[in-house]
Amino acid sequence: MKYISTRGGAPAVGFGDILLTGVAPDGGLYMPEAWPKLRNVDRANWMPFSANTEDLLKHFIDEDFHPADLSADVEAAYKTFSKKEVIPLRRLGQGRVLLELFHGPTLAFKDLAMQMLGRFIARTLKARNQRATIIAATSGDTGSAAIAALRGLPNVDVVVLHPHKRVSEVQRRQMTTVLDANIHNIALEGTFDDTQNIVKALFADTKFSKDHSLAAVNSINFARIAAQSAYFFNTTAYLWGEGPPTFVVPTGNFGDVFAAEAAARMGVPMKRLVVATNSNDIMARALNEGVYSSGAAQATLSPSMDIQVASNFERALFEASNRDSAWLAGAMAEFSKTRSLTIPPAVLTALRARYSAASATDAETTAAIKKLYDETGVIVDPHTAVGFAAVEKLAEKLEPPVVFLATAHPAKFPEAVQKAIGIKPELPPELADLMDREERCTVLPNDVNAVRRFITERVA
Numbered sequence: 001m002k003y004i005s006t007r008g009g010a011p012a013v014g015f016g017d018i019l020l021t022g023v024a025p026d027g028g029l030y031m032p033e034a035w036p037k038l039r040n041v042d043r044a045n046w047m048p049f050s051a052n053t054e055d056l057l058k059h060f061i062d063e064d065f066h067p068a069d070l071s072a073d074v075e076a077a078y079k080t081f082s083k084k085e086v087i088p089l090r091r092l093g094q095g096r097v098l099l100e101l102f103h104g105p106t107l108a109f110k111d112l113a114m115q116m117l118g119r120f121i122a123r124t125l126k127a128r129n130q131r132a133t134i135i136a137a138t139s140g141d142t143g144s145a146a147i148a149a150l151r152g153l154p155n156v157d158v159v160v161l162h163p164h165k166r167v168s169e170v171q172r173r174q175m176t177t178v179l180d181a182n183i184h185n186i187a188l189e190g191t192f193d194d195t196q197n198i199v200k201a202l203f204a205d206t207k208f209s210k211d212h213s214l215a216a217v218n219s220i221n222f223a224r225i226a227a228q229s230a231y232f233f234n235t236t237a238y239l240w241g242e243g244p245p246t247f248v249v250p251t252g253n254f255g256d257v258f259a260a261e262a263a264a265r266m267g268v269p270m271k272r273l274v275v276a277t278n279s280n281d282i283m284a285r286a287l288n289e290g291v292y293s294s295g296a297a298q299a300t301l302s303p304s305m306d307i308q309v310a311s312n313f314e315r316a317l318f319e320a321s322n323r324d325s326a327w328l329a330g331a332m333a334e335f336s337k338t339r340s341l342t343i344p345p346a347v348l349t350a351l352r353a354r355y356s357a358a359s360a361t362d363a364e365t366t367a368a369i370k371k372l373y374d375e376t377g378v379i380v381d382p383h384t385a386v387g388f389a390a391v392e393k394l395a396e397k398l399e400p401p402v403v404f405l406a407t408a409h410p411a412k413f414p415e416a417v418q419k420a421i422g423i424k425p426e427l428p429p430e431l432a433d434l435m436d437r438e439e440r441c442t443v444l445p446n447d448v449n450a451v452r453r454f455i456t457e458r459v460a
């Protein structure tokens with residue numbers, strides 16, 4: 001497979017290049033040149049999740065990546081999960097299904113793609129005889145998932161910036177208690193936006209970026225989207241006979257829900273996609289009102305969705321405009337100037353044929369945790385609960401089966417859960433001693449030069 005930029009101004013590249021680069025040189029995001037068509041999706045063709053993932057990903061690699069290596073990496077990635085099924089489904093009654101995506105090493109769905117991406121990156125660096133410094137800004141889950149995937153690997157250093165005192169204690173400890181020599185944690189005295197700005201500034205500094213071979217693993221990396229599309233494929237095949245599902249996706253950067261669109265474009269039947277946001281509702285407003293405009297980020301009970309620009313939405317706009325790069329390049333340039341973009345009617349109609357959207361406040365999220373617990377005894381984390389709360393607010397009635405994505409383990413956000421139902425969820429046994437482990441982390445001022453100096457000193 002070759003990959004092209006959404007903005008049409010960059011040469012096509014191969015799989016190894018999209019693994020190691022962030023945005024395309026023209027500022028766009030990489031997309032497959034054409035969507036592969038998957039074999040029939042039905043129950044007879046259903047396979048265990050890792051076999052299914054391998055079957056899907058073989059369409060996206062290229063001649064530099066051996067199929068046997070793909071197979072080994074997928075197997076190894078999902079062996080790190082605590083459940084044999086990797087992504088267990090749980091019936092909740094009334095045609096509702098909970099898709100548990102949080103049984104990986106850091107208890108959030110980001111492990112599903114990151115465990116694989118880490119292995120692919122290590123393999124590609126080795127084949128090319130290169131080193132890389134992976135740098136990531138995180139509001140909590142991306143950083144810990146990247147660290148868990150890349151700790152101890154040769155040829156790669158990992159620098160993660162999180163906003164000092166603005167991530168949960170469980171999230172912080174999942175990053176800072178990893179003591180491998182190639183892992184470098186920075187607590188930045190600022191907000192998540194400040195950490196992102198510093199990472200962007202370091203990438204924009206071409207000499208620094210080249211000297212340190214900076215690479216990114218954030219959710220604009222297309223390999224992550226491809227990996228995530230596998231669980232939509234797998235779940236639809238599993239529920240075969242009950243009709244095409246509607247998926248309810250707690251959304252921040254639009255990566256996960258776009259992975260569902262990717263699955264649909266590869267031939268996986270689905271009825272609708274529900275984009276569920278917290279009060280940082282840029283995506284709900286864009287789809288309901290037709291104007292994509294960002295405001296100031298607010299802190300909520302679902303911090304991994306506290307985002308004011310949904311980077312992967314550019315991919316959905318690319319497809320909804322029938323891959324009109326010339327229009328999109330202009331539209332994104334206007335958005336970066338004015339922070340606002342009016343979506344043309346034809347594009348909006350195409351988006352609404354696939355997506356519905358609603359947002360939920362913290363109070364509605366807390367009420368949703370309690371309601372589901374009272375009805376079913378199932379405890380969900382605040383991100384997952386945003387999905388349940390958003391569905392209550394939709395004007396339309398959803399036909400079953402409705403699949404709710406459970407994106408984090410409730411024990412990752414114990415305070416929010418305790419506030420809702422008075423019960424503190426326990427960490428799974430493999431993380432039971434997390435609160436007693438030694439931490440290592442450097443607090444730095446909100447200053448790009450301080451971060452630059454840190455990387456120069458620590459990373460060879």
Ligand SMILES: *Cc1c(COP(=O)(O)O)cnc(C)c1O
Nearest residue numbers: 141252253254255256304407408
């Ligand atoms: C990252 C994250 C999300 C949002 O996913 P996007 O792909 O950014 O839309 C939702 N829930 C949890 C727990 C997350 O970590």
